[in-house]
Amino acid sequence: MKINLANIKKAKKILDKSECVAIPTETVYGLAGNAYSDKACKKIFKLKKRPRNNPLIVHYYNHQKLKKDCVFNNNFIKLYKRFCPGPITFILYLKKGSKISNFATNNKKSLAVRFPKHPVTRNLLKELNYPLAAPSANLSSKVSAVSSNDVRDDFGKKIRYILEGGKSSIGLESTIIDLRNKPKILRLGGLETSLIQNVLNKKVLINNNPLKISSPGQFKLHYSPGIPVRLNVKKVKKGEAFLLMRKKRIDKSNYFFLSKNGSLKEAARNLYDTLRKISKNNYKSIAVGKIPNKGLGKTINDRLKRASKF
Ligand code: TXA
Ligand code: MG
Numbered sequence: 001m002k003i004n005l006a007n008i009k010k011a012k013k014i015l016d017k018s019e020c021v022a023i024p025t026e027t028v029y030g031l032a033g034n035a036y037s038d039k040a041c042k043k044i045f046k047l048k049k050r051p052r053n054n055p056l057i058v059h060y061y062n063h064q065k066l067k068k069d070c071v072f073n074n075n076f077i078k079l080y081k082r083f084c085p086g087p088i089t090f091i092l093y094l095k096k097g098s099k100i101s102n103f104a105t106n107n108k109k110s111l112a113v114r115f116p117k118h119p120v121t122r123n124l125l126k127e128l129n130y131p132l133a134a135p136s137a138n139l140s141s142k143v144s145a146v147s148s149n150d151v152r153d154d155f156g157k158k159i160r161y162i163l164e165g166g167k168s169s170i171g172l173e174s175t176i177i178d179l180r181n182k183p184k185i186l187r188l189g190g191l192e193t194s195l196i197q198n199v200l201n202k203k204v205l206i207n208n209n210p211l212k213i214s215s216p217g218q219f220k221l222h223y224s225p226g227i228p229v230r231l232n233v234k235k236v237k238k239g240e241a242f243l244l245m246r247k248k249r250i251d252k253s254n255y256f257f258l259s260k261n262g263s264l265k266e267a268a269r270n271l272y273d274t275l276r277k278i279s280k281n282n283y284k285s286i287a288v289g290k291i292p293n294k295g296l297g298k299t300i301n302d303r304l305k306r307a308s309k310f
Contacts, residue, residue, distance in 0.1 A: 024165020092295030
């Protein structure tokens with residue numbers, strides 16, 4: 001992707017004033033503000049209509065920039081070396097004296113941190129002397145945005161500026177892992193659990209139960225396309241959109257395919273896009289065919305399960 005330096009300069013100028021800018025990342029678009037500024041963080045919550053008790057992920061250029069704010073440990077160093085920049089978010093202890101706004105953390109002593117890989121946002125982060133708090137750039141409880149058009153659909157003119165970065169290449173949010181004690185995955189995401197386990201050389205706990213909310217944003221009614229969703233469907237009903245893992249010979253106007261040949265990576269990339277497309281087309285509900293429950297398929301099924309709690 002070609003980097004437009006003028007756009008990055010413009011984003012910086014707005015962010016320097018504690019205003020918000022939408023930024024592209026390889027997972028999904030983020031609604032970003034200066035994480036050291038109360039004013040900027042408060043604005044993020046307001047724009048997103050996000051409950052104040054749901055803390056924000058803070059985005060850094062690299063570990064050097066994070067040093068002032070968080071306590072490192074061995075597991076963090078191992079995972080950082082292997083996967084960063086990339087689609088993984090770490091929960092670490094906040095350092096005393098860190099300048100992170102209490103609004104970003106909801107006054108907690110922990111911080112969610114991530115090092116996004118998207119070249120446009122990396123260029124921006126490199127220029128700033130503060131990290132960026134950025135939740136996904138969608139209205140609270142709706143599906144995340146994977147393009148600048150999605151962000152525009154949700155926020156219209158309410159966001160001062162959207163930094164263009166094309167379509168998000170992964171299309172699912174980052175995997176969240178709590179590293180304060182025994183490593184524990186709090187949200188399945190764009191990085192497969194098995195790859196994390198390989199690096200840590202042990203089985204990692206998955207605490208993805210929405211009833212035991214350790215990541216407050218993981219409550220049930222999340223990732224909702226706004227209409228009912230039925231899972232593992234073999235036969236579609238009248239008036240329903242049919243969301244299928246791979247392209248079929250029968251191609252009807254209410255059939256939506258996540259991939260050409262059954263690639264889970266491609267399906268992940270197309271998931272939110274397709275859900276948004278279906279919502280715009282006035283279907284009463286969405287029937288979803290079976291999706292293999294392995295690798296990224298687990299994350300896709302997790303999101304669809306939450307969407308089905310409408
Ligand atoms: O891929 C991503 O992670 C995207 C891009 C923009 O980076 N961001 C994203 O942010 O998905 P958001 O706000 O939609 O989801 C962040 C999740 C929420 O469920 C929140 O509750 C959880 O992270 N979280 C934030 N701080 C936390 C903390 N200190 N402890 C546990 N969970 C935390
Ligand atoms: Mg979100």
